[in-house]
Amino acid sequence: MAAFEIIFLGTCACDFSPRLKGDCKDRFDKDVRRSSSILMNGHILVDCGPHTPGSLAIAGAPLASVTDIFVTHLHDDHFDAENIGRIASAKEEKLRLWVREDAQFAPIANTEVVRMRIGQRYDARDGTAVTPLAANHTAYPQHFIFERGGKKVFYGLDGAWVLTDSFRAMRRQQFDLLILDGTVGDYDGDLRISEHNSIPMVRMLLKSFASVGITGPSSQVYLSHLAPSLHRPHGETEEICGAFGAHVAYDGLKLTV
Numbered sequence: 001m002a003a004f005e006i007i008f009l010g011t012c013a014c015d016f017s018p019r020l021k022g023d024c025k026d027r028f029d030k031d032v033r034r035s036s037s038i039l040m041n042g043h044i045l046v047d048c049g050p051h052t053p054g055s056l057a058i059a060g061a062p063l064a065s066v067t068d069i070f071v072t073h074l075h076d077d078h079f080d081a082e083n084i085g086r087i088a089s090a091k092e093e094k095l096r097l098w099v100r101e102d103a104q105f106a107p108i109a110n111t112e113v114v115r116m117r118i119g120q121r122y123d124a125r126d127g128t129a130v131t132p133l134a135a136n137h138t139a140y141p142q143h144f145i146f147e148r149g150g151k152k153v154f155y156g157l158d159g160a161w162v163l164t165d166s167f168r169a170m171r172r173q174q175f176d177l178l179i180l181d182g183t184v185g186d187y188d189g190d191l192r193i194s195e196h197n198s199i200p201m202v203r204m205l206l207k208s209f210a211s212v213g214i215t216g217p218s219s220q221v222y223l224s225h226l227a228p229s230l231h232r233p234h235g236e237t238e239e240i241c242g243a244f245g246a247h248v249a250y251d252g253l254k255l256t257v
């Protein structure tokens with residue numbers, strides 16, 4: 001059995017298409033991306049944004065099956081308190097909400113908040129260990145290393161580049177899967193590079209990752225959190241990234257690690 005079964009529930013930055021309220025209301029589409037989130041092993045959610053309950057429904061996962069939500073940061077497209085409340089209220093036991101230790105937000109009914117310290121390793125459910133790393137972003141940001149059954153997954157969005165301490169922590173290990181911020185398309189000169197990656201930045205990062213063993217021949221790399229207004233259509237972006245060994249996530253994509 002795979003250590004991680006992952007489904008991408010959304011892969012968008014915050015420039016959402018109006019089609020999400022129209023023909024894509026109840027289905028996944030590679031070019032009409034929903035708010036970024038993944039579901040791991042059927043019960044661990046990373047982020048819960050404006051579209052996450054609808055995406056769970058499309059994926060056939062009941063709200064009550066979510067036991068834990070790991071929160072990358074508190075921007076609206078990743079932390080929607082009303083939707084987290086909907087998931088929490090669908091459950092009998094409390095929903096565990098994992099946030100950075102200093103995160104400030106109003107209480108949400110039927111949740112147990114776990115405040116995480118950067119660099120400390122935590123045991124979640126089902127033998128999953130989680131280590132938050134510092135991220136170059138705002139709103140109490142953190143990246144995550146998820147470990148289970150000897151496999152390692154890095155979840156690094158939102159954020160630009162990798163901060164020094166995080167790079168040092170990452171280079172002690174090789175990852176089976178890395179999910180990286182790919183907000184900006186394949187061009188130079190975008191104003192967002194101090195908080196998000198562009199494709200040229202990911203291209204450079206991956207060469208450095210390989211040089212220190214963060215990635216190896218069997219590592220899978222996927223870009224997520226793409227801004228459709230800053231990218232070519234999905235198929236073309238997949239081709240551009242394929243040239244340097246990366247893939248582009250899309251809503252509904254399933255991966256096993």
Ligand SMILES: [Zn+2]
Binds near residue numbers: 013014077
């Ligand atoms: Zn975002």
Ligand SMILES: [Zn+2]
Binds near residue numbers: 075137158
């Ligand atoms: Zn953000």
